[in-house]
Amino acid sequence: MKLWGQISVELTVGDYVEAADHQRRLEDILKLVKDAYPEATLCMRERRQRKSQPMVRPLPRSATTGRLNDYFERS
Template sequence: MKLWGQISVELNVEDFVEAADHQKRLEDMLRLVRAAYPEATLAMRERRQRRPTPVVRARPPGLGTGQLNDYAER
């Protein structure tokens, strides 16, 4: 059986210099973890804010039922 453990740290940084400082600290911590788990890895990724999505209204009941609409000429 294989298991995968994950430790997540979310960081708010102003620039790449600050990000590099945090990365160095995490790499120091990773050395301690690797003493017990030699295959441990560190991945740093940029996480961007999602844009708010517009609210979509639900369809009124009766639409999409396969029933034909009753059209009349005017």
């Protein structure tokens, strides 16, 4: 059996310099984790907040019968 464990840390940073500082700290923590779990990895991604969008109602379904349309060639 294989298991996958995840530790998540959400950071709010002002600029790339501050982000790099946090990354260095997390890499130091990763070294400690790798002592027990050698295959451990660190992945950092930028999370962008979603823009708020107005609620939109779905379009009403058209009344269909499920019957196929008859197509024919006209001469």
